[in-house]
Amino acid sequence: MIRRGGRIAALAVLAAVLSLYVPIPKSRLSPLPVLSLNVLDRAGRPLREILSDEGGRCRWIGLSDISPCAAGAAIAAEDRRFFFHRGVDLPAIARAAFQALRRGRVVSGASTITQQVIRNIYRFRRTIPAKIAEAWLAVRLEHTLSKGEILAQYLNRISYGRQAYGIEAASRFYFDKPALDLSPSEAAYLAALPRSPGLFVPERDASLLRAQRDAILRKMARNGFLPAGALSRALAEPLRITAVSRPFRAPHFVEYAVSRLSPAERSSFSEIRTTLDLPLQIKIEALLAGHVRTLEKRGLTNGAVVVLENDTRSVRAMAGSIDYFDERRDGQVNGAIALRQPGSALKPLTYALALEKGMTAATLIDDAPTEFGSLNGSFAPENYDARFHGPVRLRSALASSYNVPAVAVLSLLGPDLLFRKLQEMGFRSLQKDPSHYGVGLTLGNGEVTLLELARAYAALARGGLYAPDRTIEAAVRKDGRSGADQAAPVEIRVFSSAASFIVTDILSDRDARVPTFGYGGPLSLPFPAAVKTGTSKDFRDNWTVGYTPRYTVAVWMGNFDGSPMRNVSGVTGAGPLFRDVVLLLEGSEPDVPFAEPPGLIRADICPVSGELPSPDCPAAVTEMFIPGTVPRTKCRFGHQEASGGPGALRVAGRSSEPLQVVFPADGDVFKMDAVLRPEFQALTLRARVEAAPLPDTVTWIIDGVPEAVVRRPFSRSWKLRPGSVIIKVRAVLNGRTVESRPVKIQVLS
Numbered sequence: 001m002i003r004r005g006g007r008i009a010a011l012a013v014l015a016a017v018l019s020l021y022v023p024i025p026k027s028r029l030s031p032l033p034v035l036s037l038n039v040l041d042r043a044g045r046p047l048r049e050i051l052s053d054e055g056g057r058c059r060w061i062g063l064s065d066i067s068p069c070a071a072g073a074a075i076a077a078e079d080r081r082f083f084f085h086r087g088v089d090l091p092a093i094a095r096a097a098f099q100a101l102r103r104g105r106v107v108s109g110a111s112t113i114t115q116q117v118i119r120n121i122y123r124f125r126r127t128i129p130a131k132i133a134e135a136w137l138a139v140r141l142e143h144t145l146s147k148g149e150i151l152a153q154y155l156n157r158i159s160y161g162r163q164a165y166g167i168e169a170a171s172r173f174y175f176d177k178p179a180l181d182l183s184p185s186e187a188a189y190l191a192a193l194p195r196s197p198g199l200f201v202p203e204r205d206a207s208l209l210r211a212q213r214d215a216i217l218r219k220m221a222r223n224g225f226l227p228a229g230a231l232s233r234a235l236a237e238p239l240r241i242t243a244v245s246r247p248f249r250a251p252h253f254v255e256y257a258v259s260r261l262s263p264a265e266r267s268s269f270s271e272i273r274t275t276l277d278l279p280l281q282i283k284i285e286a287l288l289a290g291h292v293r294t295l296e297k298r299g300l301t302n303g304a305v306v307v308l309e310n311d312t313r314s315v316r317a318m319a320g321s322i323d324y325f326d327e328r329r330d331g332q333v334n335g336a337i338a339l340r341q342p343g344s345a346l347k348p349l350t351y352a353l354a355l356e357k358g359m360t361a362a363t364l365i366d367d368a369p370t371e372f373g374s375l376n377g378s379f380a381p382e383n384y385d386a387r388f389h390g391p392v393r394l395r396s397a398l399a400s401s402y403n404v405p406a407v408a409v410l411s412l413l414g415p416d417l418l419f420r421k422l423q424e425m426g427f428r429s430l431q432k433d434p435s436h437y438g439v440g441l442t443l444g445n446g447e448v449t450l451l452e453l454a455r456a457y458a459a460l461a462r463g464g465l466y467a468p469d470r471t472i473e474a475a476v477r478k479d480g481r482s483g484a485d486q487a488a489p490v491e492i493r494v495f496s497s498a499a500s501f502i503v504t505d506i507l508s509d510r511d512a513r514v515p516t517f518g519y520g521g522p523l524s525l526p527f528p529a530a531v532k533t534g535t536s537k538d539f540r541d542n543w544t545v546g547y548t549p550r551y552t553v554a555v556w557m558g559n560f561d562g563s564p565m566r567n568v569s570g571v572t573g574a575g576p577l578f579r580d581v582v583l584l585l586e587g588s589e590p591d592v593p594f595a596e597p598p599g600l601i602r603a604d605i606c607p608v609s610g611e612l613p614s615p616d617c618p619a620a621v622t623e624m625f626i627p628g629t630v631p632r633t634k635c636r637f638g639h640q641e642a643s644g645g646p647g648a649l650r651v652a653g654r655s656s657e658p659l660q661v662v663f664p665a666d667g668d669v670f671k672m673d674a675v676l677r678p679e680f681q682a683l684t685l686r687a688r689v690e691a692a693p694l695p696d697t698v699t700w701i702i703d704g705v706p707e708a709v710v711r712r713p714f715s716r717s718w719k720l721r722p723g724s725v726i727i728k729v730r731a732v733l734n735g736r737t738v739e740s741r742p743v744k745i746q747v748l749s
Contacts, residue, residue, distance in 0.1 A: 020136070020139045020140055020143065021140070021143050022140055023140065023143065023144040024121075024137065024140055024141050024144045024145075028121050028122075029121070029144075029145070029153065031058075031060040031156065034058045034060075034156070034157055034165055034166070035058050035059070035060055035270045036049050036050055036051055036057040036058050036059070036165075036169075036270070037049070037050040037258070037266070037269055037270060037271070037272065038050075038059070038270065038271045038272075039254050039257065039258065039271075039272055039274060040271065040272065040273045040274065041249075041250075041273075041274055041276045041277065041278040041281075042273065042274065042275055042276060042277055042278075042314075042473055043277075043278070044273060045249075045278045046247045046249075047247060047248075047249045047250055047253075047254050047274070047276065047278070048246075048247060048248050048249065048251070048254045049246055049247075050258065051163065057163050057164055057165060057169045057173070057246075058156065058157075058164075058165035058166040058168075058169050059166060059168040059169050059172075059270070060156050060166065060168075060270070061156065061166075061167075061168045061179065062152060063148050063149075063151060063152040063155075065168070065178070065179065065180050066152075066155055066167055066168075066179045066180060067179060067180055067181065067182040067183075067187060068225075069182060069183070069184040069187040069220070069225065069226070070155070070167055070171075070179055070182045070187040070190065070191075071151055071155065072187070072220050072223075072225025072226070073184070073187040073188045073190070073191035073216055073217075073220055073225070074113070074151070074154065074155060074191050075113070075151075075223070075225070076191070076216055076219035076220040076222075076223050076225055077188075077191040077192065077195075077216045077219065078112075078113055078116070078191070078194070079112045079113040079114075080219065080223050081112075082112065082113050082114075082147070082151070083147055085112060085114075086139060086142045087112060087114045087115070087135070087138035087139040087140075087141060087142040088112060088114075088115070088135045088138055088139060089112050111134075112138065113150065113151065113154045114138040114141055114142055114150055115134050115135065115138045116154060116158065117138075117141065117150060117153045117154050117157060118134050118137045118138050118141060119134060120157045120158065121157075122134070122137065155167040155179075156168070158194045159194060160173075160174075160190060160193045160194060161193050162174075167179045167182075167190065170190050170193070171186070171190065173246075174186075174189075174190065174241055174242065175240075175241070175242060176242045183234070183237065184217065184220065184226055184230060184234040185213065185217065185234045185235075185237040185239070188213045188214075188216040188217045188220065188234070189209060189212075189213045189239060189241075191216050192209065192212035192213060192216055206239065209239065210239055213239065214235055217231060217234050217235060218231065249278060249281070249282075250276055250278065250281050250317075250318065250319075251320075251324040251332075252318055252319065252320030252321070252324065252334040252335075252336060253274070253276055253281070253315065253317075253318035253320075253471070254274075255334070256318065256334065256336070256337065256471065257272070257274050257276075257315075257471035257472060258272075260471060260472075261472075265475070265483070268477050268483075269475045269476065269477060269483055270476055270477065271475065271476040272472055272474075272475045272476075272483075273472070273473045273474045273475070274315075274471055274472055274473060275309075275312075275314035275315050275316060275470055275471055275472065275473055276315065276316065276317065276318070276471075277316045277317060280307070280316055280317050280584070280585075281316075281317045281318075281319070283584060284305050284307065284317045284319050284581060284584070285319045285322075287305075287577060287580050287581060287584070288303050288304075288305055288319050288322055288577065289322045289323070291303065291557075291576060291577040291580070292322050292557070295557070295565070295573060298565055298566040299559070299563065299564065299565040299566045300557055300558070300559070300565050300573065301329050301559045301560075302321050302322055302329055302330075302331075302335060302557070302558065302559060302560055303319075303321070303322060303335065303555065303556060303557040303558070303574070303577065304318075304319060304320050304321065304334070304335025304336045304338075304450055304555070304556045305317065305318070305319045305336075305553070305554070305555050305556075305577070305581060306318050306336050306450055306451055306454045306553070306554045307551060307552070307553055307581065307585065308454050308455070308458045308469060308551065308552040308553075308554075309550065309551060310458050310461045310462055310547065310549070310550055310551060310552055311462075311550070312470060313455075313458065313467055313468070313469050313470050314469070314470045314471075314473075315469050315470065315471050316551070318336050318451075319336075320333070320334035320335045320336045320337075321333060321334070321335055321560075329560070330560040330561065333560045335450060335556055335558075335560070336449065336450045336451050336556075337449045337450070337451055338449060338450075338560070339429055339447035339448065339449060340447060340448070340449070340450075340536065340540075340541045340556065340558065341444045341445065341446070341447055341448075341536035341537065341540070341541055342444040342448050342453060342534050342536070342541070342543055343443070343444040343533075343534030343535045343536045343541065343542070343543060344401045344403070344406070344443065344444060344532065344533065344534040344535070345444060345453055345532055345533070345534030345543045345545050346418075346422075346441065346442055346443075346444055346448075346534075347398060347401065347406045347442055347443075347532065348398065348457075348460065348503050348507060348532055349418065349421065349422065349425075349456060350406055350409055350410050350413070350418055350442040351394060351397075351398045351406075351409065351503060351506075352460070352464075352495045352499045352500065352503045353413055353417060353418060353421060353495075354394070354409045354412075354413060355394075355498075355499040355502055355503070355626065356495065356496060356499045357413060358629060359394060359409070359629075360394065360610075360623070360625050360626070360629045360630075360631075361393065361394050361395040361502055361505075361506060361623050361624065361625070362393050362394065362395070362605045362610035362611075362623045362625075362631065363393065363394045363610060364391045364392070364393060364394075364609065364610045365391070365392060365393075365394060365397050365405035365408055365409065366390070366391050366404075366405075366408065366662070366663065366686060367383070367388050367389040367390060367391070367392050367397065367402050367404045367405050368388050368390065368404065368686070368713065369388060369404075369712070369713035369715075370404055370407075370408065370684060370686065370713055370715040371710070371711075371713060371715050371716075372407055372408075372411055372439050372684060372715070372717060378717075379440065380713070381403040381404050381407050381443065382403060382404075383402050383403050383404065384401065384403070384516065384535070385516060388404065389402065389515070391608075392405060393607070393610050394409075394506075395506050395509065395512050395623070396512055396515065398503070398506050398507070398512075399506050399507070399509050399512030399513040399516075400512065400513055400514075400515045400516035400517070401513075401516055401532070401533065402516075403443055406442045406443065407439050407440070407442060407443065408684055409442075410439045410441065410442045411439045411682060411683075411684050411717065412682075412683065412684070414681055414682070415434050415435075415437055415438050415439050415441050415442075416434045416435075418434075418441055418442065419434035419437065419441060420434075421494065422441075422456075424466070424492065424494055425452075425455065425456045425459060425466050425494050426452060426455055426456075426466070426468060427448055427452050427456070428452075429446070429447055429448045429449055429452060430446045430447075430448065432446075444534060444536060450543070450554045450555075450556045451469065451554070453543070453545050453554050454469075454545065454552050454553075454554035455468065455469055457530075457532075457545050457546065457547050457552050457554065458547065458552040459494055459495070459500075460495070460500045460503055460504055460530070460547070461504070461530070461547040461548075461549070461552055461594075462500075463497040463500050463501065463595070463597060464493055464494055464495035464496055464497050464499065464500040465491045465492070465493055465494075466491065466492050466493075466494045467489045467490070467491045467492070468489050496626070497597035498597055498599065498600055498626045498627075499626065501594065501596055501597055501600065502600075502624060502626070503530075504530045504547075504594050505530075505594070505624065506530075507530035507531055507532055507546065508528055508529055508530040508531070508594070510523075510524055521575070522544075522575035522576045522578065522579040523544075523575055523578075523579070525579065525582060525583070525586075526591075527548065527586055527591040527592070528548060528549065528591065528592070528593055528594055529546055529547070529548050529582060529586075530546050530547055530548075530594070531544060531545070531546030531547075531578065532544070532545055532546060533574070533575060538564040539564045539565045539566065540558060540559075540562060540563070540564045540565070541556060541557075541558040542556070542557050542558065542565070542572075542573040542574050543555065543556050543557075543574050544574035544575045544577070544578035545578075546578060546582070548582060548585070548586055548592070549592045549593070549594050549595065550585070550586065550592065551582070551585045551586070553578055553581050553582055553585070555574040555577050555578045555581070556574060557573040557574045557577070599626075599627055600624050600625065600626065600627075601624065601625045601626075601627055601630055602622050602623070602624050602625075603622070603623060603625060603630050603631070604620040604621065604622055604623075605620065605621060605622075605623050605631060606619075606620060606635040607619060607620070607621045608635070609635040609636065610623075610631065611631045611633050611634060611635045611636070612631050612632075612633065612634045612635065613634070613635055614634040614635040614636075616635070617635050657690075657740065657741065658689065658690050658691045658733055658738060659687065659688075659689055659690075659691075659698075659729060659730075659731055659733065659738050659739070659740045660687065660688050660729075660740045660741060661685070661686070661687055661727055661728065661729055661740050661741075661743045662686045662687065662688045663683075663684070663685065663686040664683060664685075664727070664743060664745050665743065666741075666742075666743045666744055666745075667744065667745070668743075668745045668746075669745065669746045669747075669748065670683070670720060670745065670746070670747050670748065671747075671748040672720055672722065672747065672748065672749050681719065681720045682717045682718055682719045682720060683717070683718050683720060684715055684716070684717055684718075685700055685715060685716045685717075685718050685727065685729075686714070686715050687700075687714040687715075687729040687740070689714060689731060689733075691733040691734060694712065695731045695732055695733060696711060696712075697709050697710060697711050697731070698710060698714045698729050698730065698731040699729065699730040699731070700716045700718070700727070700728075700729055701727070701728040701729065701730055701739075702718065702725060702726070702727055703725060703726055704726070706730075714729070720747050721747060722747050722748065722749035723746075723747060724744065724745075724746055724747075725744070725745050725746075725747060726742050726743070726744050727742065727743045727744075727745065728740050728741075728742045728743070
C-alpha cells in the first residue's frame with residue numbers, strides 16, 4: 001500500500017515537472033487585444049487613435065525598435081536578475097519575505113518581468129492560489145519564449161498611465177518621439193511609471209518623478225546598462241514632459257470609415273490609411289463654418305459637405321457639421337449620412353431615365369396647372385417661382401428645375417421605375433414601398449442622405465457607372481502584415497453613357513438655367529461644372545450637388561432639429577458654399593471638358609416645338625440626341641414676330657375649338673413596360689378649355705364611356721390598357737354641352 005502511494009506521488013511530481021514544459025498557447029501571446037487602431041489620412045497624417053479592446057493605446061513593436069537604454073531601465077527597475085532566473089526569482093522572494101516579516105509590512109515585491117507578463121495576459125486576482133498559478137505559468141513562459149521575446153512582451157503590454165500601453169505609445173505620448181530614440185533619462189522616467197501608472201502626474205509630481213528617475217538611473221549604472229560617464233549626464237538632463245495631445249481630426253469621416261470595417265477587420269488592423277485629404281478637409285471645415293455664420297440670422301445653424309474623387313470614388317473630404325463638439329447644435333450628428341428630404345436634387349436621375357426611355361432634350365413638356373393622381377390621393381405641384389411656363393423643352397425643364405414637368409415625366413415613367421433605379425444606385429434610405437412616395441419622389445418627398453446623392457451624381461460624372469464610395473487606401477494588420485485595400489466593388493451600369501452625358505450637358509448649360517437662376521450667381525463657374533440645387537418644403541433643407549470631370553461635391557445646409565430657415569434656398573444657402581469648394585478643388589487647374597461618349601448626334605431644332613426647323617421658324621438651336629431619337633418631322637407650329645420686339649416668338653395657330661384634348665395627341669403610340677407594375681403605367685390626360693367663363697368641371701370619356709369628372713386644371717391620370725383607345729373630353733360651355741374632337745391612340749402590350 002505504501003509502495004503504491006509512493007508511485008502515485010512520484011507520478012504526480014513528474015506530471016508537475018513536465019507541466020512546466022507545456023508551452024503557453026500562441027493565442028494568449030497575441031498582441032491583438034491590446035493594440036489600438038491608428039487612423040491616418042491618405043498621406044499618413046494622424047487623424048485618430050481608437051482604443052484597443054483593453055481600453056488603451058498601444059503600438060506593438062519589436063525589441064530592435066526599442067532603445068537599448070529603455071530595455072535596460074525596465075530590467076534595472078523591475079527585475080535585475082532577469083537574465084539569470086527561469087521565470088521565478090527565488091532569492092528575490094526570500095528577500096521580500098524576510099523584509100515583510102522584519103518590518104511587519106510588504107516593503108518590496110518579488111514579481112519578475114516574466115510574472116508581470118503572465119499577470120497582464122491572465123488578469124489574475126491578488127490571492128495566494130493566483131500567485132502560485134502565476135509562478136507556474138511564468139516558468140512555462142520561459143520554456144515557450146526566449147528572454148528577448150519575453151522582454152518584448154513586457155515592454156509592449158505594460159501600462160504607462162494616461163491610457164498608454166507599451167513603450168512605443170508611452171514614448172510618443174510623453175516625449176513625442178519613437179521608443180528607439182529615448183535617452184537614458186527618458187527611459188528611466190518611463191520605467192518608473194508601470195509601478196503606479198495612475199499615481200504619477202507630471203504636472204503635479206515633478207520632484208517625485210525626478211527622484212524615481214534618478215534612482216533607476218543609478219541602478220542602471222550599477223548593473224551595467226549605462227556606459228561610464230553617462231550617469232552624470234543623464235542625472236543632469238532636464239525632465240521635459242510634452243504630454244502630446246492626441247489628434248481627433250475629421251471625426252465624422254473617421255467614424256464613418258471605421259464603421260464600414262467588418263468586425264474581423266476592426267479587430268485585426270492596427271493601422272488604416274484612409275482616402276481623406278486632411279489639408280483639404282481643414283479648409284472645407286473652415287469654409288462650412290464661415291458660410292453658416294453668414295446665414296445664422298436667417299435661422300441656419302448647420303451644414304455638411306462631401307467631396308468624392310470621380311475616378312477612384314474616394315472620399316477626399318467629409319464635414320458632417322460645423323463643430324463635432326458643439327452639443328447645443330447637435331454637432332455629433334453626421335449631416336453627410338443623416339436622413340433629409342432632397343427637394344429637386346433627384347430630378348436629374350428622373351430625366352436620365354426619361355432619356356433612356358426615348359425622350360430627348362428637345363421633347364416638349366407642358367408646364368401648366370396639373371393635378372396628378374397617386375395611391376395616396378392627388379396633388380397639384382407648383383414651381384419655385386409660382387408661375388407656369390407652358391410647353392418647355394426637357395433641357396429647359398431640368399436646367400430651370402420646373403416641378404410640373406418633372407412630375408409629368410415621372411407620371412409617364414411610373415415612380416416604381418425611378419424607385420428601383422435609386423435602389424440600384426445605393427439609396428438604401430428609401431425603405432418604403434414606391435407607392436408610398438408616388439410621383440412626388442422626383443420632388444424629394446423621400447428622405448435620403450447627402451452621401452447617397454454624392455454617389456449618384458458621381459455615377460453621372462463617370463458616364464453612368466456606379467460603385468460605392470471608398471474610404472480605405474491601405475491597412476496594416478496587428479501582426480505586421482499589410483492589409484488589403486478595400487475590395488474593389490463591381491461597377492454597375494445604371495445609365496447609358498449617352499444619357500449621362502446629355503444630363504451632364506444640361507446641368508452645365510448656363511443659358512438653359514437663366515429663366516430660374518439668372519446669369520452669373522453661385523452656380524456659374526469659370527470651368528465646366530454640372531450642378532443642381534434642391535430645397536425641401538418650408539425651407540427645412542437646402543442642397544447643391546454637382547461635379548466637374550474630376551470631383552463631385554455635395555452640400556447640405558439646414559438644422560438638425562428640423563426647424564425651417566427663413567427663405568434660404570439651395571441657390572442662396574448651399575450654392576455659394578458649393579462654389580467656394582469647387583473653386584478650391586479646381587481653381588488652379590486648367591479647364592478640363594467632360595468626356596463626350598462616341599455616337600451622339602447633333603441636329604438643329606426649332607426652339608419652340610423641339611422638332612426639325614421649318615422655313616417658317618425664324619431661329620434654330622443645336623441639340624444633341626441619342627442615336628435613333630433625332631426628330632423626323634418638321635415644325636408644325638406657325639410662327640410670327642410678336643409685338644414685343646425683334647426676334648420675340650409666340651406660338652400661333654391654336655385650334656379655334658373651345659374644347660380640345662392636348663395630351664395625348666391623335667395617332668400617338670405607347671408601349672407598356674413588361675417589368676413595371678401596371679398601376680404605375682399611366683398617362684396624364686390634359687385638356688384645354690377656351691371659354692369664358694371657364695366651367696367648374698369637365699368629363700373625360702374613354703371609348704365612349706364617361707371615365708371621370710374632374711375640376712380645374714382638368715387633368716386626369718389614366719391607367720394604360722392595351723389596344724386602340726379613343727379619348728374625348730366633354731364640358732358645359734355657356735349653357736350648352738360641348739365635346740372635343742376625338743383623339744385615337746394605340747397602346748402596345
